[in-house]
Amino acid sequence: MNKINQMKNEFKKNGGILKTIELNEMGFSSRQIGKLMQDGIITRIKYGFYELREYHPKEEVIIAKLFPKAVIFLESALLYYGYTDRIPLSWQIAVDKDSNKKQYEIDYPFIEPYYIENKYLNVGVSTIEIEGVPVKIYDRDRTMCDVLRYETKIEREVFAKAISNYVADKEKNIRNLLRYAEIFNIKNKVQTYIGVRL
Structure with missing residues (x-):
């Protein structure tokens, strides 16, 4: 060869x-x-x-190779779990708030970095494999916590559909959801939007 x-x-x-x-x-x-x-x-x-x-x-493979510590986040994670059918305009990724912001200035793929405190960055991280490359993504329970935390940044329709789909998902883990809710101090929100529907 x-x-x-x-x-x-x-x-x-x-x-x-x-x-x-x-x-x-x-x-x-x-x-x-x-x-x-x-x-x-x-x-x-x-x-x-x-x-x-x-x-x-695939774009998520490029992201994982360019930014191995970044985590697929928020609406990009919702799309992966089938909680939304709306494709975000750019890949939302969670990155360390102390990382060099200049490195995320790339032409392709379109990315939207969210700068997260280090202590929260690794909460609920899962790894999936795409084309033989490990890609970090928040699990479905952490993703729901992020949806509640960033409620004002998400369209109402996407927000409501994400919650309905999560509640109906047999793979959700309520124990994880409550543990993450405690970490992010959003237990009341979890009860208001999700707890009442379980």
């Missing part, structure tokens, strides 16, 4: 994205990487990250 095919296979194994260092480890110098871009084989997504031109990775 020639070096280019080997590289293409490596891209495909990694959700279509590789870092400069990974290409270097495969024996590609900076000059050779430049030539691959010139020949239209790879494209730079952002500094230090490349995608294979012929392979179109």
